[in-house]
Amino acid sequence: MKNLAKWLTLALVVLTTPARAALDIVITEGVDAARPIAxxxxxxxxxxxxxxxxxxxxxxxxxxxxxxxxLDVRALPQTTLSSISxxxxxxxANVDAEAIVVGSVKPYGADQYLVSFELIDLFxxxxxxxxxxxxxxxxxxxxxxxxxxxxxxRQYGHRIxxxxxEKLTGVRGAFLTRxxxxxxxxxxxxxxxxxxxxxxxxxxxxxxxxxxPLMSPTWSPDGRRLAYVSFxxxxxxxxxxxxxxxxRTMVSSFNGINGAPSFSPDGKKLxxxxxxxxxxxxxVVDIATKSSQRITDHYAIDTEPSWFPDGKSLLFTSERxxxxxxxxxxxxxxxxxxxxxxxxxxxxxxxTPDGRSMIFVNRTNGKFHIARMDLATRFMQVLSxxxxxxxxxxxxxxxxxxxxxxxxxxxxxxxxxxDGRFKARLPVGQGEVKSPAWSPFL
Amino acid sequence: xxxxxLFKAMLVAVPLMALGACSSTSDSETDANGxxxxxxxxxxxxxxxxxxxxxxxxxxxxxxxxxxxxxxxxIIYFDFDRSEVQSENADILQAHGNYLVENPSVRxxxxxxxxxRGTPEYNIALGERRxxxxxxxxxxxxxxxxQMSIVSYGEEKPLDFxxxxxxxxxxxxxxxxx
Numbered sequence: 001m002k003n004l005a006k007w008l009t010l011a012l013v014v015l016t017t018p019a020r021a022a023l024d025i026v027i028t029e030g031v032d033a034a035r036p037i038a039x040x041x042x043x044x045x046x047x048x049x050x051x052x053x054x055x056x057x058x059x060x061x062x063x064x065x066x067x068x069x070x071l072d073v074r075a076l077p078q079t080t081l082s083s084i085s086x087x088x089x090x091x092x093a094n095v096d097a098e099a100i101v102v103g104s105v106k107p108y109g110a111d112q113y114l115v116s117f118e119l120i121d122l123f124x125x126x127x128x129x130x131x132x133x134x135x136x137x138x139x140x141x142x143x144x145x146x147x148x149x150x151x152x153x154r155q156y157g158h159r160i161x162x163x164x165x166e167k168l169t170g171v172r173g174a175f176l177t178r179x180x181x182x183x184x185x186x187x188x189x190x191x192x193x194x195x196x197x198x199x200x201x202x203x204x205x206x207x208x209x210x211x212x213p214l215m216s217p218t219w220s221p222d223g224r225r226l227a228y229v230s231f232x233x234x235x236x237x238x239x240x241x242x243x244x245x246x247x248r249t250m251v252s253s254f255n256g257i258n259g260a261p262s263f264s265p266d267g268k269k270l271x272x273x274x275x276x277x278x279x280x281x282x283x284v285v286d287i288a289t290k291s292s293q294r295i296t297d298h299y300a301i302d303t304e305p306s307w308f309p310d311g312k313s314l315l316f317t318s319e320r321x322x323x324x325x326x327x328x329x330x331x332x333x334x335x336x337x338x339x340x341x342x343x344x345x346x347x348x349x350x351x352t353p354d355g356r357s358m359i360f361v362n363r364t365n366g367k368f369h370i371a372r373m374d375l376a377t378r379f380m381q382v383l384s385x386x387x388x389x390x391x392x393x394x395x396x397x398x399x400x401x402x403x404x405x406x407x408x409x410x411x412x413x414x415x416x417x418x419d420g421r422f423k424a425r426l427p428v429g430q431g432e433v434k435s436p437a438w439s440p441f442l
Numbered sequence: 443x444x445x446x447x448l449f450k451a452m453l454v455a456v457p458l459m460a461l462g463a464c465s466s467t468s469d470s471e472t473d474a475n476g477x478x479x480x481x482x483x484x485x486x487x488x489x490x491x492x493x494x495x496x497x498x499x500x501x502x503x504x505x506x507x508x509x510x511x512x513x514x515x516x517i518i519y520f521d522f523d524r525s526e527v528q529s530e531n532a533d534i535l536q537a538h539g540n541y542l543v544e545n546p547s548v549r550x551x552x553x554x555x556x557x558x559r560g561t562p563e564y565n566i567a568l569g570e571r572r573x574x575x576x577x578x579x580x581x582x583x584x585x586x587x588x589q590m591s592i593v594s595y596g597e598e599k600p601l602d603f604x605x606x607x608x609x610x611x612x613x614x615x616x617x618x619x620x
Contacts (some may be wrong), residue, residue, distance in 0.1 A: 067515060076509070087446035213598035215562055235593055257570055260563040273563065280567045301567040317564060324564055361561055368559060378454075388559045388605065406558075406605055435562065 002014075025064060025200070029385075034069040037062060037168075038092075038100040041073060042117070045083035045106035051150050054115060055345070056162065057100060057157025059177045062198060064415075065165060066400065081412055083424065084118050089125045089134045091370055098123050099141065101164055104318070108147050110141045111362045117160050119167055141167050145279055151373075154202060170364060174397040175199065178439040180217040181413060188235055193431075194228060196243060199395075199438070201426060209296060220267045226437075227261035227270055229249070238272055238285060251287060252307030260304045264311055270297075271305035271314050278334035282316050296336070306350040315339065317347040326360055340373065342380050348390065351375075352398045352418070359383075359392045359401050359418070370403050372418055383389025383420040393438045404428070404434040512537035516618040518576060519611060522557070525571040527579050535576070538618055539583035546586060552576050553617040554594040555601075557610035561597055567593035576616045 038256030039059050041194045044050035059085060062068040082104040092100070103117030119142040128134045142163055148156045155176065179201075181254040183193040192214045197204040202215060208214065212231035219226060219242075226242045238252040238261050252258040256275035263270060270287060273280050277294075282305045285292040296302040300319040313330045320327075324347040326339040339358070340346035349360035355375075362371035362382055370384040370392045386405040393402050398418065407425060409433035415424045499507070516538075518531045527535065542548055554573030556565035573592040579588060604607035 063556070106543060215566075215596075215598060231593075231595070231598075257566055259566050275567075275570060280570070301564070301571070303567050304561065304563045312613070317561070326561070345560070348566050363560075388558055409603070409605060 015407075026062075026425040027063070027066075028423045028425060029423075031069060032068050033421045033422045034063070034067060034166055035168075036097040037068045037070050037164075038076055038122070039070045039073075040076060040079060040081050040093060040102045042103040042115075045104055045322070046113075047107075047328060050105060050115065052153040054105065054117075054153055054157045054160065055101070055103065057154055058161050060200065061161035061173075064424065065161075065173070065175075067169055067425075069164070070096070070204065083116065084136045084140055087120060087125075087136050087139070089136075089139075090124050092122060093126060093129065094131065094373075095122065099164075099168060101160070110202040111149050112147055112367075113153075114147050115156060116143075116147060118143045119164055129323050158198070167291065171248060171399060172397045172441070174438075174441065176442050177396060178223070178434050178442065179393075179413075180219065180439070181436040182214050182217065182434050183431045184411075184434070191431075193286060194226070197283060201230075204281070207246075211373070216383060217437045218261055218263060220263045220438055221265055221363070221440055222267055223440045225267075226261060229259050229261070233374050238270070240270075249287075249335060250308065251290065252285060257303075262306050262314075265309060271307060273303040273305065282314060283312075284331070286336045294355075296332060304348050304370070309353060309355045315349045315351055317349065343371075344373040348392065350392070350394060352394050353396060354398050357418070359394050361390055361392065363383060370401055372415060372420075375441050380411065381420060383416045383418070384414070384423070386414055386423075393436050395438050396440045402436045402438050404436060472541070485597035495619055500555055509537035509540060513541060518616040520572050520609070521616045522559075522614065523568065524535075525568065525575045527575050535579055536583070539580045539585055540578065542585040543583060546589065548620065549578055549589050549591070550580075550617040552592050553599075553619060554592065554596075555599060555615045555617070557598050557613040558597045558600060559610065560597075562598070566594050567596075569596045572614075572616050574616070585617060 002267055003104060008441060013418050027206035042055045059070045063072060065310055078088065081102045083102060089188045091146040100120040101117065102120065103115065106114050108114040118140060121139045121141050146156065156176035157184040161175040165173035175285060177199045178196050179199055180196045183195055187189050190209045192210045192212065193206055194208040194214050194217060195204055195206055203239050206392065210230060210232050210440040217226050224244065225240050227244050229236050230239055236258045236261040237250055238258045240251050241247050241248045251270060252272055254274050257273055261270045268287060270285050272283055272285055274283050276434050279299055280301050280303045281297065282295040282302050282442065283292045284295055285328060295314065298320050302316055302318045304317040305314045310421050313328050315328055317324050318327045324345045326346050327336050327351045328339055329336045343362045343364045347361050347362035349358050349439040351358050357372050359370065359372050368389050369382045370389050371380055371382045373380040389403055400415055400417055402413060402415050404411060411434045413426045413433050413436050415426060457556055512534050514532045518527065518534065542550060552573040554569030556568045570592065577590045577592060580590065602612040602615045
């Protein structure tokens with residue numbers, strides 16, 4: 001009986017852990033730098049319980065961005081506020097926040113809901129109050145109404161977060177995005193899983209499962225396809241898979257290494273690494289015709305190609321200087337120039353979407369961390385402080401980097417803002433999690 | 443290809459035969475004990491025991507046995523970010539090389555692996571360089587290139603998950619798979 005109870009407890013733990021683990025985010029640094037914002041829980045105007053909480057999604061999104069922290073709901077002066085019409089500026093005079101997000105949800109036919117939300121400028125409200133009576137309508141930063149179905153609650157929550165984030169920071173939000181990553185569950189017959197999920201770990205879906213390693217997933221610019229390396233035929237091969245139709249195409253299967261795929265900005269080509277002619281070299285292959293063009297030619301290791309946003313040159317890792325460092329190759333002239341000189345190793349680089357800096361793995365004193373270098377000033381900053389950091393991938397709005405790291409002997413995903421101030425850990429489910437790739441805007 | 447399969451089958455069959463021999467011996471001992479307890483005598487009927495000696499092996503046979511033993515070791519370890527074959531692995535590779543030269547129809551797959559430091563794709567390149575270093579070493583002994591194939595798994599298939607210096611050392615390896 002005692003044993004049975006023990007087993008039941010164990011079974012419960014096992015059953016409940018994955019669901020919770022998939023969603024936990026542990027912010028390890030950077031809360032102090034976040035700007036306070038007030039998010040009033042959206043008012044449900046229907047019968048019975050509300051279908052889901054959109055404002056919870058918004059609260060969590062803004063916290064994960066590292067830019068904002070929402071005030072405790074219990075400390076807000078008006079917790080039943082759902083639009084600007086009920087806003088009483090004098091009640092909010094002492095609330096330390098720059099804006100308020102309010103909204104409501106009401107039934108709108110079968111499985112349909114009308115969601116309204118408004119963003120109120122609290123800075124303006126405070127300064128207006130000092131100059132006499134406040135015209136509430138002048139305080140509206142944003143006001144929208146949309147009809148959605150029950151399955152779209154999280155998605156629309158991310159949409160609201162995108163709008164709020166852009167209004168307050170001037171930078172496009174990246175909350176309606178996805179991540180692709182590899183999970184390895186040792187002991188299973190097919191331990192290697194290629195997964196995608198919403199950027200926050202929700203709606204996790206398996207795209208492929210294999211008895212042999214899967215590596216280096218990367219998104220096409222339209223967010224519809226993934227390129228990755230699979231060892232399913234006991235050798236490295238590059239596949240492109242449509243995530244909606246599940247169609248898989250083998251793009252490269254030469255002798256030796258077929259690795260490190262990276263989509264060109266127009267989505268028509270892949271930069272890859274092949275060692276068919278001896279040592280690893282960078283090639284560009286046309287996905288439709290499979291014709292390939294060799295870009296580098298050196299006896300040292302050349303790998304990890306990544307496109308500059310203009311599609312005219314590639315960033316890559318090369319050992320030609322003795323140790324792995326980052327180089328740039330011009331695709332018209334094949335001329336190569338060295339990009340990094342600081343630190344023992346610099347590798348696995350990519351250019352941020354604005355083309356102004358690059359994110360890569362830096363090794364200093366034997367420690368591997370994620371770093372950023374400004375391309376104009378060549379100033380390098382180490383961003384992460386975790387262990388064995390690798391595989392950095394930049395959010396499409398250029399504000400955050402997701403990467404693979406090791407925490408308590410396990411491979412997990414982590415995020416760091418490009419200024420290095422915000423740091424968080426994202427334990428996604430069971431097993432070893434690695435090779436994250438952030439999608440483009442969807 | 444068929445010879446390769448035959449060899450694999452022998453690898454399984456020979457230990458099985460040995461196992462069979464062991465179990466039959468222990469069975470007969472049990473029987474003997476059973477009958478002994480029946481008679482109440484401390485010694486079996488006749489009370490005899492036999493001894494034996496191994497056949498005298500020629501130096502060539504001794505070498506063959508030694509190499510057979512060495513070939514059980516199919517992992518070659520490497521230093522951090524290095525791909526040179528260390529001299530301490532010479533005996534093991536000699537044994538594999540001689541075997542492959544004597545049996546030109548046998549093929550071997552050489553796997554290259556790296557530890558978890560650095561990036562996965564850089565480690566794929568490093569793993570391939572290690573596998574190639576082993577292939578080059580064996581080719582120097584006369585093994586034909588068409589007997590060898592290579593695959594690099596980089597840091598994707600670690601042997602040890604501790605992420606300690608010892609663990610990293612165990613993962614930086616080349617593996618000969620027949």
